[in-house]
Amino acid sequence: MRDVIVIGAGGGGPVVAKELAEQGLDVLLLEGGRRNENTDQNYTHYEGLDGNRITGITRNGPSDPNQQAWFREVGQNAFIWDAAGVGGTTQAYFGNCPRSQPGAFVGFAGDGYQYDDAHLFPFTYEELLPYYRWVEKTLPVQTAAMGTKEALFYQGCQAIGLPLNATKDIVVDSFRPNENAILQPQGNAGKTTNSELLRFPQAQGCTFCGYCSIGCNLPKGAPRNLKAKRSTHNSYVPMALTADLWSDAGKAITLMPDAKVISIVTDSSSMFGQPKASGVRWRNTLTGEQFEERAKVVVLAAGSIESPRIWLNSNLPNPNGWVGKGLTDHAMDWVTGVFDEPVEGFKGAAAGARADFPGRGCLDQVALGPAFYAFSLAFSDSGIRGQYTNGRSRRSIYGKWDGPSGRVLGRELKQVMGQFQHATSILVITDDDVEEQNRIELSDLVADQQGPVARIKLAKRKRSKRTLANREFLANKSAEILRAAGAKKVLRLDWPGMLLHMQSSMRMGLSEADSVLDENAQSRWVEGLYVADNSALANGCGGSNPTLTTQALATRTAEKIMQTHFGAKPWVGTREPLSSVDESVTEAVLSRGIF
Amino acid sequence: MQKLILSSELLQQMRGIELTSMSRRNFLILSGLFGALAPTGVLAKGSKALPDLESVDWAEVLRGFSVDTLNGLAAFAVPGLDPFSKRQKLTVQGFGGVDNGAGPFMSVALDISAPFDPNLSLLLITALAAMRDRIIARIFKYHGRAGVIGKFQYQHQKEMLDRVDQAFFNWLSSSAPKQGLPLTLFSATLLNLISAVINPRSVKQGFFQGFASLSWRQKARVFMLLEAKPEKLVKLIWGDTQSPVGRLIVGNLRFLPGALLQLACSASYVEPPLLIDFTDLSLIARPPGWDFAGYQIDDTGPRLKPVDGWDDFMGYFEGRTEVKDA
Numbered sequence: 001m002r003d004v005i006v007i008g009a010g011g012g013g014p015v016v017a018k019e020l021a022e023q024g025l026d027v028l029l030l031e032g033g034r035r036n037e038n039t040d041q042n043y044t045h046y047e048g049l050d051g052n053r054i055t056g057i058t059r060n061g062p063s064d065p066n067q068q069a070w071f072r073e074v075g076q077n078a079f080i081w082d083a084a085g086v087g088g089t090t091q092a093y094f095g096n097c098p099r100s101q102p103g104a105f106v107g108f109a110g111d112g113y114q115y116d117d118a119h120l121f122p123f124t125y126e127e128l129l130p131y132y133r134w135v136e137k138t139l140p141v142q143t144a145a146m147g148t149k150e151a152l153f154y155q156g157c158q159a160i161g162l163p164l165n166a167t168k169d170i171v172v173d174s175f176r177p178n179e180n181a182i183l184q185p186q187g188n189a190g191k192t193t194n195s196e197l198l199r200f201p202q203a204q205g206c207t208f209c210g211y212c213s214i215g216c217n218l219p220k221g222a223p224r225n226l227k228a229k230r231s232t233h234n235s236y237v238p239m240a241l242t243a244d245l246w247s248d249a250g251k252a253i254t255l256m257p258d259a260k261v262i263s264i265v266t267d268s269s270s271m272f273g274q275p276k277a278s279g280v281r282w283r284n285t286l287t288g289e290q291f292e293e294r295a296k297v298v299v300l301a302a303g304s305i306e307s308p309r310i311w312l313n314s315n316l317p318n319p320n321g322w323v324g325k326g327l328t329d330h331a332m333d334w335v336t337g338v339f340d341e342p343v344e345g346f347k348g349a350a351a352g353a354r355a356d357f358p359g360r361g362c363l364d365q366v367a368l369g370p371a372f373y374a375f376s377l378a379f380s381d382s383g384i385r386g387q388y389t390n391g392r393s394r395r396s397i398y399g400k401w402d403g404p405s406g407r408v409l410g411r412e413l414k415q416v417m418g419q420f421q422h423a424t425s426i427l428v429i430t431d432d433d434v435e436e437q438n439r440i441e442l443s444d445l446v447a448d449q450q451g452p453v454a455r456i457k458l459a460k461r462k463r464s465k466r467t468l469a470n471r472e473f474l475a476n477k478s479a480e481i482l483r484a485a486g487a488k489k490v491l492r493l494d495w496p497g498m499l500l501h502m503q504s505s506m507r508m509g510l511s512e513a514d515s516v517l518d519e520n521a522q523s524r525w526v527e528g529l530y531v532a533d534n535s536a537l538a539n540g541c542g543g544s545n546p547t548l549t550t551q552a553l554a555t556r557t558a559e560k561i562m563q564t565h566f567g568a569k570p571w572v573g574t575r576e577p578l579s580s581v582d583e584s585v586t587e588a589v590l591s592r593g594i595f
Numbered sequence: 596m597q598k599l600i601l602s603s604e605l606l607q608q609m610r611g612i613e614l615t616s617m618s619r620r621n622f623l624i625l626s627g628l629f630g631a632l633a634p635t636g637v638l639a640k641g642s643k644a645l646p647d648l649e650s651v652d653w654a655e656v657l658r659g660f661s662v663d664t665l666n667g668l669a670a671f672a673v674p675g676l677d678p679f680s681k682r683q684k685l686t687v688q689g690f691g692g693v694d695n696g697a698g699p700f701m702s703v704a705l706d707i708s709a710p711f712d713p714n715l716s717l718l719l720i721t722a723l724a725a726m727r728d729r730i731i732a733r734i735f736k737y738h739g740r741a742g743v744i745g746k747f748q749y750q751h752q753k754e755m756l757d758r759v760d761q762a763f764f765n766w767l768s769s770s771a772p773k774q775g776l777p778l779t780l781f782s783a784t785l786l787n788l789i790s791a792v793i794n795p796r797s798v799k800q801g802f803f804q805g806f807a808s809l810s811w812r813q814k815a816r817v818f819m820l821l822e823a824k825p826e827k828l829v830k831l832i833w834g835d836t837q838s839p840v841g842r843l844i845v846g847n848l849r850f851l852p853g854a855l856l857q858l859a860c861s862a863s864y865v866e867p868p869l870l871i872d873f874t875d876l877s878l879i880a881r882p883p884g885w886d887f888a889g890y891q892i893d894d895t896g897p898r899l900k901p902v903d904g905w906d907d908f909m910g911y912f913e914g915r916t917e918v919k920d921a
Contacts, residue, residue, distance in 0.1 A: 044876050045901040048700070048865035054708045068707050075846045077822070077853035129920070143917050147907040154912055164913070169921035177912050184916070190908025195893060198903045207904025218903060346890065347905040370888040371865040378672065378860035379853070387812070388819040407856060409672055410811060414687050417673075417864065420888035445602050445839055496853060 010088020013301030019558035021243035033084025034063035039217035078497030087233025101542025113359025131552035156485030181230035212350035245588035304502035313451035324440035328540035333428035335478035337487030361543025400479035431543030506535035631660035664783035667807025669697035672859035692863030
């Protein structure tokens with residue numbers, strides 16, 4: 001019997017696995033997708049190959065590229081951007097690590113802004129701070145460097161009177177360089193395009209390649225734990241696999257890729273009359289064989305879609321009906337500015353600069369390659385510009401941008417794409433409310449070998465008034481910033497559902513009536529079952545990118561597991577964490593042959 | 596192989612769909628599937644002989660049918676000077692999506708995005724075939740005066756259609772290898788059916804039929820109809836939104852039109868796999884989409900490839916390399 005089985009090696013699962021492995025527990029980490037090894041050789045930066053969300057190596061699908069991607073029933077115009085495989089979606093994320101907006105937590109003194117007060121985190125922001133600091137040191141999180149596009153964004157922010165935020169916390173409307181889980185450029189990095197000069201150790205950290213959304217294998221020649229972007233594949237997983245080598249009490253985890261979980265196994269012998277999690281059943285996606293292992297504790301971290309699916313397919317209790325409900329997605333939108341001069345919009349970190357608006361959400365300046373960029377310009381809920389508005393009112397499609405919002409297609413798309421080097425874009429990340437109508441449920445039409453597939457429901461146009469108002473505010477603010485920076489043409493897309501940030505579908509909360517998890521991220525109805533991915537978040541973090549908060553929460557959850565089930569004392573705040581780029585970790589990674 | 600398991604209710608309902616031979620014939624014509632046989636030569640013009648369908652390679656016919664429709668979509672998204680752009684009466688100087696191989700690229704992407712199940716293709720096509728008589732009558736009324744359908748009134752032509760129908764559905768139900776199924780065929784068939792509703796003249800034989808035969812504005816109207824209110828559209832054309840099959844079509848209609856447009860744009864600027872040398876993952880030539888966008892690649896070495904980095908590091912804003920708690 002294992003001490004702990006963690007389901008899912010994405011943004012949250014490996015954090016729990018590493019923390020518990022460091023404490024000496026026997027941890028099995030299951031991952032449904034592949035483990036990408038030898039990325040110097042096996043990873044490309046082609047958008048049509050590894051960047052392809054349907055066929056590429058970071059797609060949501062099995063290892064075998066000839067097998068179809070995993071199917072979800074999506075009953076609306078939406079794009080789901082999550083990735084399977086070790087590292088999960090952090091393989092393809094931008095590494096943005098802002099802390100949550102403090103107003104998303106209980107006990108917040110108030111700042112005059114409105115938050116989703118009905119669905120706050122069940123503990124204070126101050127309580128999470130030590131865990132933020134712990135993760136920021138472990139990853140590590142660093143202040144983003146500046147390139148041409150970031151300089152332009154800061155210029156626009158200053159021109160509309162936004163102040164600079166030179167801290168890690170969000171206090172007032174402000175702009176700042178992103179706090180990113182990206183090692184910043186050293187040596188030749190960021191200074192040359194000559195690939196021979198960009199090999200480790202002559203180049204260290206971010207080489208400004210601009211391929212964050214495809215996955216980071218740079219600098220070439222760097223040990224796995226010294227690759228620039230700190231996906232858990234590059235940070236927490238290598239630490240967990242070598243915990244016995246760099247921690248006195250540590251025990252290396254067992255990592256099992258291609259293990260697609262079918263169900264969580266429970267016993268009914270709990271002293272509280274509840275079922276108790278006692279193991280996990282999974283299927284090897286390559287061989288089709290099924291396995292089952294027992295464990296004292298099970299941690300569900302399969303993501304905001306798959307976690308509720310696994311719960312429901314396991315027939316676990318759901319007395320208040322909130323399993324899968326309350327999905328937040330930051331109601332994203334996209335605003336593009338086209339300038340007279342080249343702005344190098346596709347170079348550097350995918351999102352190096354941001355602006356935060358308490359109670360509203362935030363803006364990320366984003367770099368994409370041409371295929372993703374063309375996709376982003378064709379993604380709209382407002383029909384095709386100049387042809388039809390898809391039922392959107394005039395008030396909805398006009399604002400501080402040029403013309404109506406809508407898909408840019410045909411002649412106009414060619415014109416805009418022809419100015420690709422002259423364009424930069426802003427991603428609108430809305431502070432959206434938790435609402436029952438937005439949810440994950442099981443399909444009653446189709447299933448795969450793991451059971452009924454997930455059905456995603458998101459009522460895009462029927463979001464709460466506050467969500468819709470926040471989104472409009474941020475879209476207009478984006479247009480103001482771009483215009484002030486000198487954009488000659490500003491386009492607002494009015495994206496439909498872009499499920500890139502997905503949170504709170506298994507939410508923790510103050511009230512038993514509308515949450516699945518208690519304040520320790522333990523299931524309210526199954527003893528010994530915890531959730532440690534974005535789905536555990538109580539809300540959308542006030543519109544902050546969620547990964548850092550999920551990882552801080554997962555660290556806290558690991559502590560709670562050790563305290564509750566293994567009689568250990570908390571460690572965060574009592575000592576300094578070891579960084580994943582520490583020399584001792586590098587030595588351990590190299591000696592264990594992790595590439 | 597990953598398998599999709601359709602609910603028993605869905606399968607039961609599919610088996611319960613009763614398609615009259617007339618509705619099956621109509622569907623074959625309106626969807627363009629009958630017309631897609633023209634290049635094979637089995638539908639010799641003016642011949643009263645029944646076609647020899649033994650030799651038909653359905654997989655090949657359907658692949659050509661689907662890619663033609665998807666090329667029509669690629670030209671709509673990113674027009675160039677190719678025949679599909681000319682056909683829609685909107686050409687724009689420079690490369691287009693068709694030149695970048697967007698049609699075949701989309702076909703592969705669509706099919707691998709949906710799990711394979713032999714029943715699914717049959718289900719989706721059968722569901723589409725169950726169009727309401729009222730709609731068909733409307734199209735036929737127009738077509739009686741103007742196009743191909745009006746010609747299918749003689750007994751031998753009906754027999755010809757019946758034979759094609761039987762051969763097609765037999766093949767669809769069989770265990771024969773089916774590349775290009777299910778989502779590509781469903782997408783192409785759906786676009787062509789809606790095209791027939793919008794412009795009955797689009798029902799033709801051979802190339803440039805259905806969606807690919809429409810003008811750019813008409814293509815936009817197809818998407819306007821598809822995007823507007825899927826329930827209303829399904830009720831209008833298929834008459835049923837609440838049954839599992841009706842819900843399956845509504846669900847697809849909510850998702851697919853947007854996905855098709857986005858995919859067409861993305862596929863027009865992506866590196867076509869044909870230009871990649873998979874032995875060392877270098878590029879054989881500069882992708883036209885990259886060229887047009889001015890996207891830069893590393894051409895300093897012996898082989899073309901994406902860069903490993905850029906020289907755009909300007910330092911840190913106000914020289915600040917780290918920040919503290921507030």
